[in-house]
Amino acid sequence: MDRRRFLAAMTAAGVAGPFAGVACAGRQGGAQPAPSGYGPLRPARDLRDGKVRLHLPEGFRYRSFSAAGEKFSDGGEVPGRHDGMAAFSGPGGSAILVRNHEIGGAVGAFGDRERAYDPMAGGGTSTLRVTRQGEVIRATPSLTGTMLNCSGGPMAWRAWVSCEETVNGPDVADAPGGEGNARLTQKHGYIFEVPLDRAATARPIRAAGRFAHESAAFDPSSGAIYLTEDNFAHPSGFYRYLPPKHPVLAGKLLDGGRLQMLAVADAERADLSLGQRPGAAYPTEWVDIDDPDPGFRGRPAYDEAVQAVGRQGRAKGAAIFARLEGAVYHQGVVYFVSTQGGDTSPADPMPDGFGKGRGQVWAYETWSGTLRLVYESPRASVLDLPDNITVSRRGTLVLCEDGDGDNYLRGLTKAGKLFDFCRLAPIAGDPGAEFAGSTFGPGGHTLYVNVQAKQGRSFAIWGPWERGLF
Template identity: 65%
Template structure:
């Protein structure tokens, strides 16, 4: 077992370093402020769903899709699929199948789905489902893989065979009422953690407390150092970029261990640098990291949710950590962590979006070897890039950005030349103007792009087509 883990670790490190000609090889090396207009795969047109013929997506010529596992449909054990489909990762399954581990961003003390005896918190309605499908999106089996968590937003695929799922909240019985007004005293446990879910089987429902209690969004793993990079989506307040340094390299341990050190990114020579505002073209910063002394606070007197949700980040900012606006998706490619600031950048529309940050989005790149931070792209307007959220990359390194904008909801590509292009548009969901793409992830081999639509209900898609004629 140890030898296999060593070989797997070596392969993962090689994948992140062997092809890298420099610290910003690929997208971050060529991108320009604002991003050029790329051709991508051509204009979008309505395409019927292979499942029932309804038009749900607009795609380029030659692409097709099938939806599956909508909210309310039964899993293999009879449990109804929860709603609010969000972050997701795809893993190689048996006999050519694909295993998807998918988040459900359910808030409030609404009761756990699945077996309450296995729940982390029997009152909380979020968690993950694991779904085994064909590359065409035909469901072969599905089960509850973590329940009793809350607001499971995004996360990250880990090369030792796990999904790290992230709670975007700090709710708990020690915190005042949720921002929706829900009574947090009905919860049994503290929330705001990351949990590990194995590709096969169930998660152990044990939070990694040393990785922090804050509004977690995404996780990205650096195989060379063993660090897990964590984004924070603090909607109404400043956010930060974190890294968790576990006590043992996860590729050796075979899992993510608790008991490590949590740190927050800072800009050298510029304590408290505000990177949420408009940035100069090609901005590059030397960085350092500051320690978080109390990553897992327990509150007394039930402070307001707005106070509790800033408690961990405030420790970092007191030591000079950089300020971002709503950090959401994150992914590692060739030793670079690409992450999204949803409302970062200079104001480009009036009125600005609600929440912290007046821009329409930034994409940043952090070089894990040299410690440099670079702006990849900053939105010049919502027509080009509108509040990017989840992020992944294709087989050739082109980034896939899921938007969370106010009008048409799109998936866009960001090419190695720094060009933005439209890849998919969501047909408006009747009665749900907030429906958005989430959880995009390519299957092993790159022939299928899986993605979710998060809405009042929710469902998943398998998209296939002539990938090789374009930049993905």
């Protein structure tokens, strides 16, 4: 398919949202639990070494791979803090994975420091070629010298956009806890393109903003990149970056475009972090960010610097969300997660940070500009602080939890059914371990996912998908 026909096809795909069933369920009282899913979860042994790391339905198998501290193909050490990830088709039925490493502090770059964006920053991405059963064929560093690479998103021109969830830099005072900003050589808080076939140039897309980026979702019809912001202690916003040329036509993401922030039409600074009625829908508009790449004098406090872009949007009426994290584009709709949106159940403790709830899932219709509430968690035992998301071939969303207790991979179907698919086995001495970076491989045979832990690792999960709702 040539580029013009490709763009026309993507535009046509956007006229009907795949989650109409969820919206209807929401109007009728919210999504209903479907605890059966693929059946009860049972302890399952890792085919790598026989240890129980996941609980899965009967018939599913998995193998872990590329754990922190292991070796890259060139002999370097795999960093930790595995986070957002995407899968692309590789030769011979393999998958090419691009994986973030959410490492902060002035700890030094992994890989080749001469190619690093900032030789003092320890985050970045690794690129792996793996089989459908999680056997590593090749693994190499691909973007180095960035910081706190949380999530990002796959791009239609076979690239990954990696997002820095920070505004650290030599021009900003250390955040609480200390980041060693004075030792950094570059400003941080940007998005970076990572091609599949070569190392990244490590050039930030500065016009896409300097803020606590989380995820990126590409709209192939318009060429816009939709961006979420995870500002832990302050209001967050939903953005879009309009590049100067359609990235599919350019073959890459160009700097120099326009950054905008979403607002609810005729409702200035609408606070969508609060509990919503089922099926809530809002007409929206976009406001321009006049200074997307602020520099700072006098090294302001981190809490001030991290709000510099968002405050510009809110001054023009942009909407308020609570910790926007995962985002994915599917058939004309961008689904994104507000990790702490909604209301806290009386049975649940109040979460730390901005927001009082246990999570919302929103849908932005790119063709109509309508924002809809897909799901709002009623309590932690149903859905607890959703983070990264992806979508299956059947249009079911996969939600990675980042909760206070047991963490699950949960499915949310187009009909509004929420079900459990996988539970993370407790890791001794690491109660903060969580799922991240779920992504289906070529053909949907394998679900690849990361566990962010003190010793992070990746997993390949496969089994009788046709038996259930993925």
